[in-house]
Amino acid sequence: MRKIDKSTILSVKYKEWVEGLEVDNHPEYNSSKNKYYHDIKMSLLYCQKGLCAYTEQLLCDTKYLDQANWDSEKYIKVLSIEDKHAIQGDLEHFDESLKSDNGWLWDNLFVVVTHNNCRIKGSKSIKPILKPDSPDYDPYKYLTFDSEEGIFGANGALDDAKREEVEYMIKTLGLNCIADDRKRQIKQWLDMKDMGIEIDVYRYVTAWEMTNNLESK
Amino acid sequence: MKVSYLYIRNYKQFLDLELELTYPKGHEKAGKPLDKICIIGQSGTGKTNLLDIIKKSTIDFSQQPKDSYLPFSEFVGKDTDDRYIVTKFQLATKYQADTLFTSEKSKITFESKQNDTLKYEVFEHEKNYFVSAIKIKMEIINEDNAISKNDKKRIDTAQAKINDLLLDANGDYTQHEMELSILSDVIKNIEKKYENLPIANTLQKIQKKNFIDRNIININESNNSWKLLKDNIDNYEREKEQYEKKLFREVRKNPKDAEKAVKAMEKWEKENENILEKIADDINSIIKKFNLELQIDEDTQSYEELIIKDLSNNTIIEYDDLSTGTKNLLSTFIPLKSYKPKDSIILIDEPEMSFYPDIQRQLVELYTTVGENNQLVMATHSPLIASSFEPWEVVELKFDKNNQIYREKYYDGENHIDNYTVDPRMLTWTGILTDIFDIEEDSNFTFREKKLMEYATLKSEIKQMKSQEEKVKAFEKLKRVSKILGIYNK
Numbered sequence: 001m002r003k004i005d006k007s008t009i010l011s012v013k014y015k016e017w018v019e020g021l022e023v024d025n026h027p028e029y030n031s032s033k034n035k036y037y038h039d040i041k042m043s044l045l046y047c048q049k050g051l052c053a054y055t056e057q058l059l060c061d062t063k064y065l066d067q068a069n070w071d072s073e074k075y076i077k078v079l080s081i082e083d084k085h086a087i088q089g090d091l092e093h094f095d096e097s098l099k100s101d102n103g104w105l106w107d108n109l110f111v112v113v114t115h116n117n118c119r120i121k122g123s124k125s126i127k128p129i130l131k132p133d134s135p136d137y138d139p140y141k142y143l144t145f146d147s148e149e150g151i152f153g154a155n156g157a158l159d160d161a162k163r164e165e166v167e168y169m170i171k172t173l174g175l176n177c178i179a180d181d182r183k184r185q186i187k188q189w190l191d192m193k194d195m196g197i198e199i200d201v202y203r204y205v206t207a208w209e210m211t212n213n214l215e216s217k
Numbered sequence: 218m219k220v221s222y223l224y225i226r227n228y229k230q231f232l233d234l235e236l237e238l239t240y241p242k243g244h245e246k247a248g249k250p251l252d253k254i255c256i257i258g259q260s261g262t263g264k265t266n267l268l269d270i271i272k273k274s275t276i277d278f279s280q281q282p283k284d285s286y287l288p289f290s291e292f293v294g295k296d297t298d299d300r301y302i303v304t305k306f307q308l309a310t311k312y313q314a315d316t317l318f319t320s321e322k323s324k325i326t327f328e329s330k331q332n333d334t335l336k337y338e339v340f341e342h343e344k345n346y347f348v349s350a351i352k353i354k355m356e357i358i359n360e361d362n363a364i365s366k367n368d369k370k371r372i373d374t375a376q377a378k379i380n381d382l383l384l385d386a387n388g389d390y391t392q393h394e395m396e397l398s399i400l401s402d403v404i405k406n407i408e409k410k411y412e413n414l415p416i417a418n419t420l421q422k423i424q425k426k427n428f429i430d431r432n433i434i435n436i437n438e439s440n441n442s443w444k445l446l447k448d449n450i451d452n453y454e455r456e457k458e459q460y461e462k463k464l465f466r467e468v469r470k471n472p473k474d475a476e477k478a479v480k481a482m483e484k485w486e487k488e489n490e491n492i493l494e495k496i497a498d499d500i501n502s503i504i505k506k507f508n509l510e511l512q513i514d515e516d517t518q519s520y521e522e523l524i525i526k527d528l529s530n531n532t533i534i535e536y537d538d539l540s541t542g543t544k545n546l547l548s549t550f551i552p553l554k555s556y557k558p559k560d561s562i563i564l565i566d567e568p569e570m571s572f573y574p575d576i577q578r579q580l581v582e583l584y585t586t587v588g589e590n591n592q593l594v595m596a597t598h599s600p601l602i603a604s605s606f607e608p609w610e611v612v613e614l615k616f617d618k619n620n621q622i623y624r625e626k627y628y629d630g631e632n633h634i635d636n637y638t639v640d641p642r643m644l645t646w647t648g649i650l651t652d653i654f655d656i657e658e659d660s661n662f663t664f665r666e667k668k669l670m671e672y673a674t675l676k677s678e679i680k681q682m683k684s685q686e687e688k689v690k691a692f693e694k695l696k697r698v699s700k701i702l703g704i705y706n707k
Contacts (some may be wrong), residue, residue: 188706192692194676195676195679196689
């Protein structure tokens with residue numbers, strides 16, 4: 001799970017709307033009915049570089065995330081049915097307890113792979129220690145990656161209390177739910193590296209960086 | 218009731234087998250009987266025979282002629298003193314029941330765990346044997362949903378009195394003989410009353426067939442539990458309709474009696490249980506896994522007929538057209554779920570039969586949630602099922618070099634949780650096959666080895682290539698090989 005910079009909100013209209021909301025008049029969260037749903041999703045995907053915020057699975061081609069797809073107010077690219085199918089993922093509330101009264105809060109939203117949203121995280125409570133856009137979050141500080149098993153664990157340098165929190169969050173966010181797929185992908189890239197073939201790391205970026213002990217950018 | 222110990226001496230293929238079936242030291246339930254047991258071992262090691270021994274040891278003396286309950290006749294060897302089976306059961310009450318079986322006698326001993334001075338020995342040939350027999354019977358058939366609260370209370374009271382008398386007798390039962398006999402008759406009569414109810418009777422038959430008498434179900438048999446249940450439900454509807462018609466005829470004759478008829482109908486509905494309503498949720502929770510659900514009547518929002526809907530295309534599907542796995546699961550769970558066993562031992566041979574691996578994975582959880590405080594004993598060949606068990610819950614039977622059967626030890630030194638070196642919950646499915654089921658190779662190696670060598674050679678070939686273009690082209694071939702081997706993603 002890499003660090004995500006959410007400071008740019010390309011869907012300006014949504015930004016103005018959400019910032020203008022009072023505490024009392026925050027509308028109920030109903031994903032299918034809100035006119036900003038799609039805008040929020042595309043804006044978040046832009047920040048997440050097309051990857052699931054937690055597992056770093058690929059959710060869409062970066063061609064949908066070109067800045068030219070936005071005008072000064074919103075996402076304007078017209079999407080066909082095929083396009084819509086090609087852009088995967090759901091809006092996810094990091095802290096589920098904020099969903100009822102502050103469901104549209106930018107700070108609390110991410111786009112994640114549907115399986116993770118529905119089957120793994122659901123409405124489980126969270127500990128803020130692993131929040132991808134938090135200023136304190138750094139995958140190298142909190143996580144370790146074992147490429148042979150494709151597994152993320154808590155960094156061995158952490159004290160017991162922190163380790164427990166990190167492990168709880170790894171489970172809750174489902175960071176290891178695709179361990180086998182990630183293991184095989186890393187194996188393929190390691191083979192390619194070994195054979196001197198150029199690699200396009202289009203997903204599992206953090207896992208690959210940690211495998212190669214590269215510094216996070 | 219849970220089995221906590223088994224010792225078999227010279228019976229069938231077991232010459233000398235001792236099984237401690239309690240949680241080891243260091244476990245939060247240390248010393249208590251195992252909640253679930255997984256028996257594994259290659260064919261011939263006696264998995265099914267073990268289930269059979271447990272079943273036969275839970276003797277129901279009250280149903281047997283006094284001197285004839287000798288369940289184990291297949292002892293081997295000549296020395297009669299050296300041919301026996303000892304079983305210990307932990308009862309839900311404070312008692313422990315020890316049974317001893319030889320080819321000539323059956324003996325049961327009750328021991329109170331709370332007071333060491335209390336000790337009851339009841340021999341089969343003794344007059345008072347039925348007292349203990351009822352005790353066991355009540356443990357097995359405890360929570361019968363068909364029994365009314367009032368009758369349940371009467372049984373409990375009678376049972377409590379029996380217990381008091383037992384305590385008072387302190388081994389000498391003759392002084393209470395008459396009273397004990399009357400009390401046991403009270404219980405028997407109440408039970409008899411329910412045996413004759415058509416619905417309860419059929420359900421009990423299903424329960425006995427599938428649950429108590431071990432779970433061997435031929436799903437293609439015409440009297441399988443689904444059909445029995447369907448007949449019951451149809452019967453219910455038919456009887457209801459007939460009664461309604463009868464009442465209506467009376468109202469036509471005397472319209473003033475309309476209110477009376479409504480009350481009479483309500484009374485009938487109260488007395489005659491709609492089984493389908495009662496178990497619809499349970500059936501639904503199971504068949505949802507197969508993308509099916511029971512059809513609900515749109516008008517009444519109740520389940521009136523046993524009709525299954527295929528959720529993929531919203532059409533009705535006949536029972537006979539269901540997959541073998543669905544049928545198998547339904548015919549096992551309907552009786553179990555409707556019975557809601559409590560404090561009972563559930564024995565299941567090859568639970569994985571005809572189930573897709575995905576369902577196999579869920580079976581143990583499904584079976585452990587059918588009732589309350591039961592002991593689940595499974596004999597299986599499935600690594601997916603074995604993976605749900607704690608290491609001390611696995612009984613792996615093996616042949617030693619003299620072809621004698623023994624239980625494989627999973628720990629070094631003392632039997633303490635920290636000393637276990639194998640844990641099926643921590644292994645991959647392949648790991649379970651190699652480390653627990655003792656499969657020597659982790660694949661069909663004759664074929665895989667050839668492909669693996671191709672993979673290694675191709676890799677070294679690409680390494681030595683100079684141009685990127687050439688490498689990328691050759692890599693496409695390597696990718697195909699790697700995908701077939703499961704090294705890269707498909």
